[in-house]
Amino acid sequence: MSAPLTAGVVGLGMIGGGVAVSLARSGRTPVVHDIRSDAAETLDGVPNPLGSPADVARDSDVIMVAVVDADQARAVVTGPEGLLSTARPGATVVLLSTVALPVVHELAAACRDADVRFLDCGVTPGDKAADHGMVAIVGGAADDVEHVRPVLADWAKQVVHCGPVGAGMATKIARNVITYGSWRTAAEAAALCSAAGVDPTTLTTVIDAADPEGSTLLQLLRMRAEGSLTPELHRQIATLMVKDLDAALSLAGELEVGLPATGVARNHVADTLGPGGEERTGDDALTETPADTPSGRRERGLAVMEEVYGPAVRESAGALDTPFTEQTVDYLFGEVWDRPGLSVRDRRLLTLGVAAATGRSDLIRIQAAGALNSADFTPGQLDEAVLHLALYVGWCNATAVHQGVAEALDDHARTSSPKEK
Structure with missing residues (x-):
């Protein structure tokens, strides 16, 4: 029977320190390093830090790296006193720090050249690290994951193998999109409440009461995975999304509250829900319109024009029967305005x-x-x-700017005001 794997931890912040505590509690006391000599003083069962990452690697089979950023990760793994300077062949580096995928692959290649295994391992939630409460989101070869699973299980409540090197970090980054995207929309919702004279804590109370486990946040992903987003349900949800988001944007306009994320959600309802809005069976089956076909470019151009100018633009566009009008829709909006380098708001400013x-x-x-x-x-x-523009374009041109904005504001006020009964 082989000896138990020994563990090391570099970086004793909230995550690394918590991992070290959980390892010590499990009986697999790690050797550790941190740039702060007193970093382990408040960590139960964790020994004093060694002098360098190289010292940790010398005494460890599996080394968890929990540092702040890519530069620190590079220094810890490949620096003069880094892990690879002393790591034994067959040892495993487990990167817990969230870094860009090119950095993950760079460090994986360096480890491979040194005959050291490498796993990228996103973790969440970080504040549960010391309580054996994190999920390990792992990327790497299946054999390597299984080799170190006992060590990971000593500090993670669940180990999820996502795929090859990079897959763990990609999954963690995607999870962060959900987290921070929801924070942005929550901030907009709170601002809307405040502007309407409602204490945002009331909104928190409503959400906690209606959905205490936060299941609504992942409802769409679950429906997609289960195949339960039927065409009829797809249409019902799309209709509700448009109605509810239009109401939010209308209220925001009245109260002069900016809701950029909400605007994006409104303009991308179809993209959000994905395919499934129409049945595609029998003689009534719809033909897909690939984006690289003329009809696909035309449809995409019109969709972007709607995003830029509003739903009414499709009707006002009229017949596209000249080269100029065709290129306006197909190229200017279908390609240039839709490029990912700048947002619609950025392009509008320009x-x-x-x-x-x-x-x-x-x-x-x-x-x-x-x-x-x-x-x-x-x-x-x-x-x-x-x-602001007046000081750059001159007062005469600014008069035209003022006129155009004033007319748009008047139009908006008329169309946004409740109709008299």
Whole structure:
């Protein structure tokens, strides 16, 4: 029977320190290193730090690296006194730090060259590290994961093998998108409540009472995985999303609250839900429209125009029967406005600047109206933009800017006001 694997931890912050405590509690007391000599003083059962990562690797079969960023990870793994300077052949480096995938592959290659195994391992939630409460989100060869699973199990409540090297980090990064994206929308919701005179803590109370386990957050992903998002349910949810998000954006416009994430959600309802809105069976089956076909580019261009200017633009576009109008939709909006390098809001700002410099109040009015419709800008922000642009484009051109914005604000106020009964 082989001897139990020995463990080491480099970095004794909240996560690394918690991992070290959980390992010690399990009976697999690790050797540790931290740039702070007193880092282990408050960590139950954890010995004093050794002098360098190299010292940790010299006495460890499995080394967890929990440092702040990519530069620290590189220094710990490949630096002059790094792990690879003393690691035994067959040892395993487990990177717990969240870093970009190119860094993961860079460190994996360095370990491979040194005959050392490498696993990328996102962890969550970090504040449960000392209580054996984290999930280990692992990427790497299956044999390598199984080799160190006993060590991971000593500090993780669950070990999830996501795939080859990089898969663990990609999964952790994707999880962070859900976390921080939900924080952004929660911040917008709180701002909307405050502007409407409602204490945001009331919203928290409602959410806690309605969904104490937070299952709504992952409801869409679960429906997709289960195949329960039927065409009929897809259409029902899409209708509700449009109605509810339009109501939120309307209220935000009245209260002059910016809701950019909400605007994005409204403009990407179909993308969010994914395919499934129509049945595709028998003679009534719909034909897919690939994006790289002429009809696909046309549809994408019209969709982006809707995102930029609002739902009514498709009707107002009229017949696309000249080369200019065709290229406006297919190329300008279908390709340029849709490129990932800049957001729609960024491109709108640039376009507003150009229109201001040329004194085109008509173009300003169109862009300002689109900005209000999509909640890219509040009325107050547009008024501030007029003043800012005036100092760069000159007062004469600024008069045209002011006129265009004022007309857009008047239009928006009329269409947003409740209709008299």
